[in-house]
Amino acid sequence: MDALNNLMYGFGIALGPINIAYVFAGVFAGTIIGMLPGLGPISALALMLPITFAMEPSSGLILMAGVSYGAIFGGSTSSILLNAPGVAGTVATSFDGYPMAKQGMAGKALAIAAYASFIGGTVSVIFLMLVAPLLSKVAVSFGPAEYFALMVLGLTAVVSLSDKSLVKGLIAAVVGVMISIVGIDTQTGTERFTFNSIQLLDGIDFLVVALGIFALAEVFYMLLRGGGGKEVPRNVIGSLKLSRGEVKKIAGPISRSSVLGFFTGVLPGAGATIGSFLGYSMEKRLAKDGDSFGQGNIKGVAAPEAANNAACTGSFVPLLPWVCRALVPRRFCWGRVW
Amino acid sequence: MTRLNTNQWLALVLALVAAAYLAMAWQIPTFPLPRPVDSDLFPKVLGVSLLLLAALLFFEKPSAIAGADAIDHEATNGPLLFTPWARVIVTSLAIAAYAFLLVPLGFFLASTLLSVG
Numbered sequence: 001m002d003a004l005n006n007l008m009y010g011f012g013i014a015l016g017p018i019n020i021a022y023v024f025a026g027v028f029a030g031t032i033i034g035m036l037p038g039l040g041p042i043s044a045l046a047l048m049l050p051i052t053f054a055m056e057p058s059s060g061l062i063l064m065a066g067v068s069y070g071a072i073f074g075g076s077t078s079s080i081l082l083n084a085p086g087v088a089g090t091v092a093t094s095f096d097g098y099p100m101a102k103q104g105m106a107g108k109a110l111a112i113a114a115y116a117s118f119i120g121g122t123v124s125v126i127f128l129m130l131v132a133p134l135l136s137k138v139a140v141s142f143g144p145a146e147y148f149a150l151m152v153l154g155l156t157a158v159v160s161l162s163d164k165s166l167v168k169g170l171i172a173a174v175v176g177v178m179i180s181i182v183g184i185d186t187q188t189g190t191e192r193f194t195f196n197s198i199q200l201l202d203g204i205d206f207l208v209v210a211l212g213i214f215a216l217a218e219v220f221y222m223l224l225r226g227g228g229g230k231e232v233p234r235n236v237i238g239s240l241k242l243s244r245g246e247v248k249k250i251a252g253p254i255s256r257s258s259v260l261g262f263f264t265g266v267l268p269g270a271g272a273t274i275g276s277f278l279g280y281s282m283e284k285r286l287a288k289d290g291d292s293f294g295q296g297n298i299k300g301v302a303a304p305e306a307a308n309n310a311a312c313t314g315s316f317v318p319l320l321p322w323v324c325r326a327l328v329p330r331r332f333c334w335g336r337v338w
Numbered sequence: 339m340t341r342l343n344t345n346q347w348l349a350l351v352l353a354l355v356a357a358a359y360l361a362m363a364w365q366i367p368t369f370p371l372p373r374p375v376d377s378d379l380f381p382k383v384l385g386v387s388l389l390l391l392a393a394l395l396f397f398e399k400p401s402a403i404a405g406a407d408a409i410d411h412e413a414t415n416g417p418l419l420f421t422p423w424a425r426v427i428v429t430s431l432a433i434a435a436y437a438f439l440l441v442p443l444g445f446f447l448a449s450t451l452l453s454v455g
Contacts, residue, residue, distance in 0.1 A: 220430075
């Protein structure tokens with residue numbers, strides 16, 4: 001009964017007209033910032049920080065939550081339309097979203113991204129209310145060994161996506177890890193592969209690599225093909241409506257990936273990126289038409305989108321215990337979650 | 339000797355990269371205190387795995403590159419500067435120049451140069 005009372009109290013605050021306006025403004029601003037390639041939830045939150053200083057703590061939290069959801073969702077738009085992921089968490093969306101856009105089904109892909117994000121977010125909010133106190137203990141107790149296991153799982157899942165050549169997938173994973181160890185070793189403080197450059201001490205950001213590889217490859221491909229992309233129906237968004245068959249097709253992936261994404265998000269540091277890749281590879285394995293993943297399969301858009309928004313909510317689990325202990329440094333906690 | 343295929347070229351380049359990487363990994367200084375896993379272990383493991391994978395790739399049969407036939411072959415007959423590969427090289431040079439000029443010239447001038455040039 002106590003939990004129900006608290007829930008009602010929470011709804012009372014969240015449904016106040018001012019807070020609804022805040023969440024709307026936050027999602028709107030976050031979506032626009034997230035759509036710009038290279039600007040993700042962290043930049044969006046950093047931009048909104050000064051505004052929240054004068055606010056009530058709960059309103060500030062509501063605004064920030066809106067911004068972070070919006071930014072994660074907005075990132076899918078540039079993934080689908082430009083093949084240039086706006087956020088690291090939407091890289092997996094571009095695998096099938098961009099091929100769909102090329103086939104003139106950009107509107108459908110955007111609509112699926114919106115539905116999947118909404119359902120993923122909502123499902124995980126329900127989980128958040130039910131199991132957050134229990135899970136926060138598990139999440140905080142995650143040690144180095146568990147993280148290592150999780151990272152190996154994540155990398156294996158990504159390698160399994162490259163079904164044409166396993167060797168090439170493994171090479172990509174090894175080169176990726178090689179890039180990631182540039183900088184100062186967090187354990188010993190030793191510099192690795194920095195070539196005495198101050199800029200490299202901090203390492204190379206994931207989004208910079210992802211953007212360079214995806215966006216530049218696309219630009220070069222268009223140059224090689226010539227004609228400035230005459231085959232890509234640039235201005236054709238297509239219908240936003242989904243048929244009943246399509247809804248039925250994506251219902252399974254969305255619900256599975258929502259749950260998976262939530263539990264991935266609970267682990268500090270794992271978050272939306274790993275969640276979306278795991279969701280994508282899980283659906284690719286489960287689907288009967290798994291071969292068509294990467295060529296514009298609607299499940300390939302639905303799964304990572306549901307997973308990344310669910311992970312976004314899941315990441316509140318390790319965050320909120322800190323917030324409850326001290327409301328003031330919560331603004332610093334946000335940065336740590338991603 | 340037969341001509342090397344795409345995979346074999348790629349494997350050779352990767353093997354060179356792995357060798358250079360390993361050479362650098364051996365130069366990572368050891369931490370003054372003894373540690374079970376020092377900073378140089380992980381790079382060494384990665385370098386060796388890349389070397390092994392490059393060897394595997396060398397003997398793998400290349401598959402047709404998706405979209406390779408979509409390359410505009412008509413354009414290759416045009417003037418040298420406008421062939422597809424020349425366009426790719428010019429664009430990469432322009433992007434590199436932009437990255438280097440951004441700090442000394444500032445965003446506005448560098449971006450104007452990139453869009454006009």
